[in-house]
Amino acid sequence: MNAMKQILSDDFPRNRWLGLILVAIFFGLAFAPFITSGARPLNTAATICVYIVLVASYDLLLGYTGIVSFAHTMFFGIGAYGIGLALASGTPSWGLAAVGMLAALLVTLVLALIVGLFALRVRAIFYAMITLAVASSFAVLASQLSDFTGGEDGKTFSVPALLSPAYRLFEAEIFGRVVDGKVITYYIVFISCALLFLFLLRVVNSPFGRVLQAIRENDFRAEALGYRTVYYRILANCIAALVAAMAGALMALWLRYVGPKTMLSFEVMTDILLIVVIGGMGTMYGAVVGATLFILAQNYLKSLMAVASSSLADVPLLASALHPDRWMLWLGVLFVVSIYFFPVGIVGKLRGSGKRD
């Protein structure tokens, strides 16, 4: 129990159902390669892992510090491009990957600092807008330097032999799945994500994390209590950015591809926002539940709708509204409805408006 307390930073689900769900998700992801078959489920699982971390890192900003930033995808992208461009630049090796990673983290840190110093003093809503502008211009930049970044098309690259699909760990299949580079990559992703998430969980439950919440509530008062809010904001900003960059790196490693649409587009940002809210702001676990639900929906909603629309083929407008190509429509509805019914997010709802100390 006490070990558990240390690992989960004494921040337990505090609700039976939530607990069950989380455990289920954990084991589901841990054994994904062997309880499923085929490319898509594994891909979905990997995406879920990465998004859990990405969203959790954003929750640190949004839910805990009350900073609305639209530049999170930028850092995600930097991480991804770091790995991608490095590996694309020569014969892929761990060395290159490491170099790319370090470079990315450095750039991230610098940018986060600059943005923070420049913008975190202005009013929250302005910060949101400024980051929006910065992020979009960064995306433009990425597609402009096409010789370097591959422009709009991005870059496909190959990974160290150990991770390439061709590699076989054992010849025999295990639970009907050959343990190839893909599976190995998956476990690298899974483990790193688990660690990063626990790290964030610790951060928000540290004295530091508590100050962040205070700042969110009433920064004027926090300042008067002797906390230099600007420092705290900037530090939070940097931590979030760095974790996001790592998530990006993992994503790139998994996809063996980097490009603006996947890493920098505003869509990614809205996905993050939505997941945070559905899951429940200011509750790290919200990221887990939210990301899982959302990514699953994104990947399987269409298949569902295909069924639905064919069964409703005779109802004209409804049928066309349920056509798989309209899945975005239902995603939008999901946006609205979820904020309607889970004002405090799923986790918040499950925990009930429980009193915090």
Place this chain on the structure above:
Amino acid sequence: MMAGEAMSAAPSLCTRELSIRFGGHVAVNQVTADFYPGTLTVIVGPNGAGKTTYFNLISGQLPASAGSVHLFGVDITAKGAAERTRRGIGRAFQLTNLFPNLSVMENVRLAVQSRAGLGLNIFSLWSSHASLLKRAEHYLDKVALADRRSDKVSALSHGDKRKLEVAILLALEPEIMMFDEPTAGMSVDEVPVVLDLIHQVKAERKKTILLVEHKMDVVRSLADRIIVLHNGALVADGEPVSVMASAIVQEAYLGVAPETREEQHV
């Protein structure tokens, strides 16, 4: 400086020619005053005289337009609010100013934590710092809010919020304590709770206490010394009795002719 000889040693806090102007309007006008450990100074003056603003200048919520603030001989005029708090200037606000969605307990704990300088500690668990929790409890008891420990602050009644303000100030354990109308809107049977607290602190004769108060009975029961602000300027400073007697206070503040004043316990 009449009250001067009564006081020991060097002043803990001084303001020199301290002023601030908002556009054309001078809210605090060249106020020079010394405050000594172990004395409780009450600041009175009509509404809008500049009392709260004076506090804001001392605690760094507002930047001075002119003049300087010295804490234990160090010029802190250029320092920010947070820095000043860490150097020992504590402040309870006139208009209640708390963390509405955090629990009563957390509000106090944050103050204790700041005092302990643990803010930037990222890797430990907040709950692992039992000593902080104990101290927070202690201060909640002092203001008789312990039983509302885990309620959201937004659910407190006005009076309880006022008490929480005081608890937070105590929890910061500052050398300089500034109370801005701590008993405003507090019911008659609660007032003593807070006043007794202030009495206790005063009794230790260590802290420097500044108190803004409009209730004359309270002023009388607590003040070692009274400062009068009027239109931002310091117009009187000295022993309670004599200051209260002075004409300026009678007209500008109490708004009565001397003979009728006794029954003005308002």
Place this chain on the structure above:
Amino acid sequence: MTDTVLDNTAKPEVASLPTAPRDIWPLILVPALALLMLPLVGSFPTWITLTVAGLAMGMMIFIMASGLTLIFGLMDVLNFGHGAFVSVGAFVATLVLLPMHGWMEADSLLMNLAALGLAILLAMLATGLLGWAFERVIIMPVYGQHLKQILITMGGMIVAEQMINVIWGAEQIPLPLPTSLRGSILLGDAAIEKYRLIAVVVGLLVFIAMFLVLNRSKLGLLIRAGVENGEMVEALGYRIRRLFVLVFAAGSALAGLGGVMWGLYKESLTAAMGGDIMVMVFIVIIIGGLGSVGGCFIGALLMALVANYAGFLVPKLALVSNILLMIAVLLWRPTGLYTVVRR
């Protein structure tokens, strides 16, 4: 006008503090910029062309942005779904313009304008109603919570765009300009597109109308107060909810108007056309100072002009000119040209 009444209240014996003087610096920016550019551009006709085109473009952007800044300034609601209203406005216009292509292709300015006016009316009506519903269904639960507003309105936006696809199909819809508004007028070597002149007129009308309503009536006050403390405004006996929904509908209608203008300018409509320009619109209202109609106006003109001059002098910069402009302005005035709300 209430002001006048108040100003002749007997002057207080205590010298009353003066009101802050009007801040004119931002007003100077636009002409200053234009003149500054003249020598750089060199040829006068080119300069005229660029400047007039820029101003006109600015007006169109303003029309689209005004609704957003109005809604934010008065109700503190950040409507990321605003773009959807722009699109809807444009698409609704097609309901009139395509069937009436007879009138549109007729060679008489009157018929063209009539058709246009009708389209605009219908579009504003439709978006206004949509806005009303939007406020009731989507915004109501999230007053005062910026983040949730952002998200829920984004959701609304996606839904609206997708519905457009469901109703009108995903293909681009061509929306040709009316014949007599096509082409341009030549002043010497300077070419000025006729349609842009229309844009200028409409833009000015919108601006003046908004300015009057907000500064010459209790409305502005009331709503600003309502944002800060709706309960109290109700306790004073005003039905704040009704006001809010009205403002929101008005803002949406403006978006619809902008949509028609924009659609006719682009001449082909996609559901995403509104969303695509949102970033630009947001930059404008930030430059202007969130909530300030005047600021938004200046901001829009500035941005369009800068874009044109940059595009002519250093095309590479055109990509980021908006961002640069914004940063420059924010460095000068961290809350935009005009600060309306302290929130």
Place this chain on the structure above:
Amino acid sequence: MSDTILTLAGVHTHIGEYHILQGVDMQVPRGGLSVLLGRNGAGKTTTLRTIMGLWKASKGKIHFDGRDITAMATPDIAQLGIAYVPESMAIFSDLTVKENLLLAARNGPLDNSRVEWICGFFPALKKFWNYPAGNLSGGQKQMVAIARAIVEPRKLILVDEPTKGLAPAIILSLMAAFNELKASDTTILLVEQNFNFVRKLGDTVAVMDDGRVVHTGGMQALAEDNDLQQHLLGLSLAAHQ
């Protein structure tokens, strides 16, 4: 019609899961100044908010001027002629003092003579006429809040702790103001902690505790009877003087 302008009969109010008012019964006679006393958290503010319709009574009836206002919307209640000075003052800090009053004057422009009359009590308002109310001092805000309630004649004024943060001199003029209002047959329901203040003003008094009215009667009676004060309010003026 009856000479009680406001009647609360067994009013219950819930806020979230909390059951705050637990059957409040109270009569407010027309044209007088009634005082509502009680320790912190007794439910005074909640009572006023319930009358204004800012909290909805979950049980019981509220009648004003013979009309049942229990279920009415706040604006409608206000338009019946009730003004409210909330505990938090709730002045509009983005607006100037002038604009604050302008809004309070529901029926068109300000009545200059009345403005003059008000500024007679609170000169500060004049001084800061065109000043953002948010920048005012605590007491000045309180003045604005009160001024807003009386800028136009109303039948009933609900005032929540007006003296808090007011300098003695201003409290005196506030007393004067209330007396003049009473003269112009305006009914006042006053929530107050400052007994010394209300003992001079009040006609009738009600004392609340734990969401109930535990005592009603004439102010005189209470003012004379120290034991009763002691027993009801834990009031001992000797304590700190």
Place this chain on the structure above:
Amino acid sequence: QDLKIALIAGKTGALEAYAKETETGFMMGLEYLTGGKMEINGRKVKVIVKDDQGKPDLGRTMLAEAFGDDKADIAVGTTSSGSAVAMLPVAEEYKKVLIVEPAVADAITGEKWNRYIFRTSRNSTQDGLAGASTIKAGGSIAFLAQDYAFGRDGVKAAKDALGTVGAKAKVVHEEYAAQNTTDFTAAAQRIFDVLKDKPEPRILQIIWSGASPMNKLADMKPERFGITLAPGGNILPIMKNWKTYAGTQGAIYYYYDFPKNKINDWFVAEHNKRYKAPPDFFTAGGFAAASAVYTAISKAKSTDTEKLITAMEGMEFDTPKGKMNFRKEDHQAMQSMYHFKIKKDQKNEWDLLELVREIPASDLPVPLKNKR
């Protein structure tokens, strides 16, 4: 068992309209060629349609899914060049044939090419050559293109093309406008300023993906400087707005009224019947791809990849545009293009272009760019 064909397209997102056309064309193609039976070599054809939302990473996943999970025998796709480029290695991984349609990037049959890749759609170079061959006389040419990879490729291709077809015209200016440009005044001014005192004829060629700025430029009266516009062909809804610029010339990949063959006749008639509008060029592309698949499989009498590849190299197949063939070296489908002129008196809303001349494949000598 069933014969599985995967069709990947950007069915949602920015390119939705195009993707829909491709799909329609593809299905109509199969229907026509199999005589409605939807069978090839007696095997039932099953088309698995997948949506990559124009996102390269999804493109990869979808293709991997198609080959890996759905066990597709052959794949066709996709709308976005970026996504198509990202798919190429996947085809190689799974050793299955991928027919690229309608992505145009040269790289696909250039440096990014591998032996499993075939392409039915034309590539940028073919566009360029076609464009160039519409410019007979000398004179001066300026380009206006979007400032990103696609635009720059296009201009490069067009310039090379001018060389290849030996046009005497000189390229005097290249103008790159930001992708999100809405106001073309500045760009136009710059071009006019350069072009207006260069030798006639003065041609401004527009290379623009998506809604073309043709109108905006025309509205600024380039004719007063003796400048004529040369827009690339575009989708019908856009060209509809061009009727006021009758006489303007350019090159296009497909226009329903140009090819004269019985496939096209059926195609146009049927499409008009079903969708109340003539087929657009993405629809034709889809059809071509279907034909490539059909012909290949029936010729190889199997779906074994190696057999398919041998069958397809140099294979000739019928499309609404007439005959195409995959040339051996880079698997690019060689095909004719069309030199069009905007009609003056248009009979109905879709009667937009008139044919100046069909440019036979032989006039479009696409250089080989793939390493082999």
